[in-house]
Amino acid sequence: MATFVLVHGAWHGGWCWARVAPRLRAAGHDVYTPTMTGFGERSHLLSPEVGLETNITDIENVLEWEDLENVILVAASYGGMVATCVADRMPERISALVYQNAFIAADRVAQNDLLPDWRREMIEQELVEAEDAWRMPPPDPELFGVTDARDIAWIAAKMAPQSAKTFQDKARVTGAHEAIGNRTYIRATGYPNNTFDRYLAEAQADPGWRAEVLETSHDAMITAAGDIVRILLEVAATTKRGA
Numbered sequence: 001m002a003t004f005v006l007v008h009g010a011w012h013g014g015w016c017w018a019r020v021a022p023r024l025r026a027a028g029h030d031v032y033t034p035t036m037t038g039f040g041e042r043s044h045l046l047s048p049e050v051g052l053e054t055n056i057t058d059i060e061n062v063l064e065w066e067d068l069e070n071v072i073l074v075a076a077s078y079g080g081m082v083a084t085c086v087a088d089r090m091p092e093r094i095s096a097l098v099y100q101n102a103f104i105a106a107d108r109v110a111q112n113d114l115l116p117d118w119r120r121e122m123i124e125q126e127l128v129e130a131e132d133a134w135r136m137p138p139p140d141p142e143l144f145g146v147t148d149a150r151d152i153a154w155i156a157a158k159m160a161p162q163s164a165k166t167f168q169d170k171a172r173v174t175g176a177h178e179a180i181g182n183r184t185y186i187r188a189t190g191y192p193n194n195t196f197d198r199y200l201a202e203a204q205a206d207p208g209w210r211a212e213v214l215e216t217s218h219d220a221m222i223t224a225a226g227d228i229v230r231i232l233l234e235v236a237a238t239t240k241r242g243a
Contacts, residue, residue, distance in 0.1 A: 001028050001029055001030065002029045002030070002070070002072055002236035002239060003029070003030045003031075003032075003068055003069070003070060003071050003072065004021075004024055004029055004030065004031045004032065004071070004072045004074060004232065004236075005032045005034070005059065005062060005063070005068065005071050005072070005073050005074065006020065006021065006031065006032065006033045006074045006076075006221075007034070007036075007059060007073065007074065007075040007076065007079035007080075007082055007083050008033075008035065008036070008039065008040075008076055008079055009075075009076040009077025009078045009079045009080075009102070010077055010078035010136075010162055010166070010167075011039070011136075011138035011139070011159040011160060011161070011162050012039060012040070012076070012077075012158070012159060012219075013035040013036075013039040013040020013041065013042070013043075013158065013160070014033035014034055014035040014040060014041075015033075015035070015040055015158050016076070016155075016158070016219065016221055016222060017031075017033045017221055019221065019222060019225035020221050020225050020228050020229055020232070021033050023225070023229045024229060024232060024233070027233060029236060032062055032066065032068070034058060034059060034062045036054075036055040036058040036059070036082070037050055037054050037055060037058055038050040038054070038055075038160075038162060038163055038166075039160055039162070040158070040160060043160040043161075046135070046160070046161065046162075046163060047163065048134040048135075048163060048165065049163075049165070050163040050165060050166065051163065051165035051166055051168075051169040052081060052082070052085070052110075052111075052165070052166050052169035052170075052171060053169060054166075055082045055166060056082050056085045056086055056089075058082075059082055059083065059086045060086055060089065060090060063086070063090055063093050068093060069093055070093075070095040070239070071093055071094050071095060071096075072094075072095060072096040072097075072098065072232070072235055072236060072239060073086065073087055073094050073096070073097050073098070074098040074100065074232065075097075075098070075099055075100065075102045076100045076101065076102055076219075076220075076221060077100075077101055077102055077103065077218065078102075078103065078111060078166065078167070079102055080099050080102025080103040080104055080105065081102075081103050081105045081111050081171055082105075083097065083099075083102070084097075084104050084105035084171070084173060084177055085105050085171055085172070085173055087176075087177035087180060088105075088173040088174055088175070088176045088177040089176070091176045091177055091179055091180055094177075094180050095180070095182060095239045096180065096182035096183065096184070096235050096239045097177070097180055097182070097183045097184070098183075098184045098186065098231070098232065098235055099183075099184065099185050099186065099199070100186045100188065100220055100221065100228065101186065101187065101188045101191060101193070101196050101218050101220065102199075103195065104199060105171035105173055106171065106173065107171065107172060107173045107174070107175075108170045108171070108172070109170060109171055110167065110168055110169055110170045110171070111166070111167045112167045112168055113170075114195050115167075115193075115195070116192070116193055116194055116195065119193070123136060123164075123167070127164060133164075134163060134164050134165065135161045135162070135163065135164070136161060136162045136163070136164050136167070137161055138156075138159035138160060138161060138162070139159075140152075140156065141155040141156055141159075141217075141219065143191075144190070144191050144217050144218035144219055145188075145190025145191045145216070145217035145218055145219075145223075146190075146217045146218075146219055146222070146223060147217070147223075148223070151219075151222055151223060155219060155222065181208060182235065182238065182239055183203075183208065183209050183210070184203075184209065184210040184211070184212065184231065184235055185199050185200055185202075185203035185209060185210070185211050185212070186212045186213075186214060186220065186228070186231060187199070187200040187211070187212070187213050187214070188214045188215075188216050188217060188218055188220040188224070189213060189214070189215055189216075190215070190216050190217040190218060190223075191217060191218035200213065210235075212227075212231055214227050
């Protein structure tokens with residue numbers, strides 16, 4: 001039995017893992033799908049002060065208060081910034097890292113620094129036009145490559161605004177997370193992002209990484225849930241308990 005902690009991305013919440021978590025649990029694994037401060041059912045806590053550090057603490061506290069060890073930490077998109085920092089601070093609790101179209105935090109680098117120019121400029125323009133300049137409005141799911149009308153409607157109804165500070169804060173990492181030997185990068189190609197392409201190429205060139213390519217949207221946990229479950233079960237099967 002493995003323990004999964006699934007970390008959602010920007011504008012999302014724990015709800016986005018609804019097609020993945022039940023299948024992992026049915027396979028006998030423990031699964032946590034925390035919603036970070038300011039998102040989903042915790043959107044009432046959104047404020048200009050909510051930043052990257054707030055969300056790092058959210059996930060650290062799940063591991064701490066639930067007494068979790070040998071965690072397979074799975075991150076989507078912005079969640080990769082959070083998960084990398086958590087793994088860097090609590091490497092003894094993490095047995096594997098899985099990134100799904102996720103940003104990998106580097107020391108003194110913000111998510112805004114990692115966005116492709118077109119996306120960063122789009123967000124900056126949206127903030128200029130917004131009533132609250134600190135609040136990033138959620139994008140249309142079609143921007144992420146979601147094509148099914150029902151999925152588009154469901155995702156759009158669930159996404160919530162996000163504090164711009166989460167994208168502006170610079171990460172602080174020491175490199176301790178690099179000692180975690182079981183690492184996977186999943187590139188979902190339906191969303192153009194040269195940063196994700198670079199991560200994929202680096203993973204493919206490094207024997208310490210597993211690399212997967214899925215022809216699906218950025219929200220692969222929704223539009224290709226079966227593939228995500230397959231990959232996660234394979235990661236669990238190769239993860240040494242107590243490692």
